[in-house]
Amino acid sequence: MREIILLKYGEIVLKGLNRSYFNSVLESRVKRAMKGVEGEFRYDYAQSTLCVYGDENADYDTAVEKLKKVFGVATVCRGISCEKNMDEVISRLTENLDRLIGGASTFKFEAKRSDKKFPLTSPQICAECGAAVLKARPDLKVDVISPERVITVEIRDRAAFIHGAGEKGAGGVPVGTSERAMLMLSGGIDSPVAGHMMAKRGAAIDAIYFETPPYTGEAAKEKVRALAEKLTEYCGEIYLHSVSLTEIQETLVKTCKEKLFTLLLRRFMMRAACAVGKKYNAGCVVTGESLGQVASQTMAALAVTDNAADLPVMRPCIGLDKDEIVVRARNIGTFETSILPYEDCCTVFTPRHPDTNPDLEEVLAEEAKLDVEGLLERALATDSFVRLN
Numbered sequence: 001m002r003e004i005i006l007l008k009y010g011e012i013v014l015k016g017l018n019r020s021y022f023n024s025v026l027e028s029r030v031k032r033a034m035k036g037v038e039g040e041f042r043y044d045y046a047q048s049t050l051c052v053y054g055d056e057n058a059d060y061d062t063a064v065e066k067l068k069k070v071f072g073v074a075t076v077c078r079g080i081s082c083e084k085n086m087d088e089v090i091s092r093l094t095e096n097l098d099r100l101i102g103g104a105s106t107f108k109f110e111a112k113r114s115d116k117k118f119p120l121t122s123p124q125i126c127a128e129c130g131a132a133v134l135k136a137r138p139d140l141k142v143d144v145i146s147p148e149r150v151i152t153v154e155i156r157d158r159a160a161f162i163h164g165a166g167e168k169g170a171g172g173v174p175v176g177t178s179e180r181a182m183l184m185l186s187g188g189i190d191s192p193v194a195g196h197m198m199a200k201r202g203a204a205i206d207a208i209y210f211e212t213p214p215y216t217g218e219a220a221k222e223k224v225r226a227l228a229e230k231l232t233e234y235c236g237e238i239y240l241h242s243v244s245l246t247e248i249q250e251t252l253v254k255t256c257k258e259k260l261f262t263l264l265l266r267r268f269m270m271r272a273a274c275a276v277g278k279k280y281n282a283g284c285v286v287t288g289e290s291l292g293q294v295a296s297q298t299m300a301a302l303a304v305t306d307n308a309a310d311l312p313v314m315r316p317c318i319g320l321d322k323d324e325i326v327v328r329a330r331n332i333g334t335f336e337t338s339i340l341p342y343e344d345c346c347t348v349f350t351p352r353h354p355d356t357n358p359d360l361e362e363v364l365a366e367e368a369k370l371d372v373e374g375l376l377e378r379a380l381a382t383d384s385f386v387r388l389n
């Protein structure tokens with residue numbers, strides 16, 4: 001007998017002709033996620049399931065936690081692998097019964113037989129296993145309608161697997177099966193969630209942080225770095241860029257109408273994010289904006305911001321309420337870092353009465369007072385990046 005982790009693939013099972021490509025990306029994502037986990041692991045793909053076998057030193061607890069963060073995996077099941085005969089199946093089952101049943105008082109069996117030559121049918125397998133469990137634990141009851149535990153016996157080509165229902169995996173499709181996205185990552189709650197949502201749909205993520213030294217400090221930058229590091233658990237490697245907007249912010253404050261500061265700044269952020277994104281082959285820019293959340297996130301304001309972008313701008317949080325975003329941030333483990341109290345470059349110069357219904361002509365007239373190209377070029381010259389993960 002050996003322990004095993006079964007990764008049940010999700011949506012990629014439907015991928016038709018591209019399926020082998022999706023499978024190979026997923027397998028490499030799984031192996032990468034397992035780096036650093038104690039023990040040697042072997043991988044074997046069959047029938048929409050990746051089987052992960054560990055050696056005697058394998059740290060299965062850590063492995064499962066890491067594998068639950070790999071996009072493309074629908075379910076992570078921890079189970080037992082044994083020889084394909086009923087004597088063997090039943091003795092492994094009874095040996096591991098406490099673990100398989102947990103605290104449940106009712107159960108049922110499900111059997112899957114991909115080896116059609118196996119002498120017993122699926123109902124016969126269930127009946128034999130059920131009888132063995134009842135003999136070992138007469139306090140338990142079978143409930144085929146709504147059991148507290150479902151135990152699955154799979155008769156595969158090379159072995160039999162016994163496992164419980166498993167835990168929900170990260171879902172989505174493997175990172176890297178879509179194009180690259182440049183995530184505008186502030187220290188807030190929303191943008192890490194936006195990056196996570198895009199990675200779930202297969203985007204490879206790079207990130208850009210805009211700082212305003214000396215108005216924003218090292219602690220704020222460290223916070224963004226910590227958020228990006230957290231995202232690498234789901235996204236794999238992330239190149240985190242930082243670009244200084246100090247000259248731009250100071251110029252805006254000196255030259256332009258206060259009610260438009262934020263929007264003008266956001267247009268510069270968008271230009272810079274697109275420029276860095278294009279340089280590193282991103283197909284879009286991603287933000288954590290949500291409709292109506294703040295003045296710069298009304299439809300009119302978003303349209304004015306988009307007008308400065310020359311890549312598509314994707315906003316996966318656009319239809320989420322703040323509390324829904326918070327639930328996601330907690331689930332992915334970014335919330336506690338996001339709420340640390342460090343200054344943000346937007347808040348340093350926030351206008352008292354921002355324009356919620358800006359007029360593009362008026363915004364362009366304000367920009368006409370500036371050397372937009374020069375300011376942008378000097379900001380981009382400050383671009384530096386670190387590779388995380």
Ligand code: ATP
Nearest residue numbers: 184185186188189190191208209210287288289346
């Ligand atoms: P969040 O909580 O995600 O930071 P927010 O609610 O504070 O967002 P804004 O400050 O208006 O809203 O920012 C909207 C979006 O613009 C952010 O989600 C992020 O994608 C981007 N952004 C804002 N500030 C920065 C920054 N300093 N560096 C990089 N991106 C930024």
Ligand code: MG
Nearest residue numbers: 186187188344
């Ligand atoms: Mg913010």
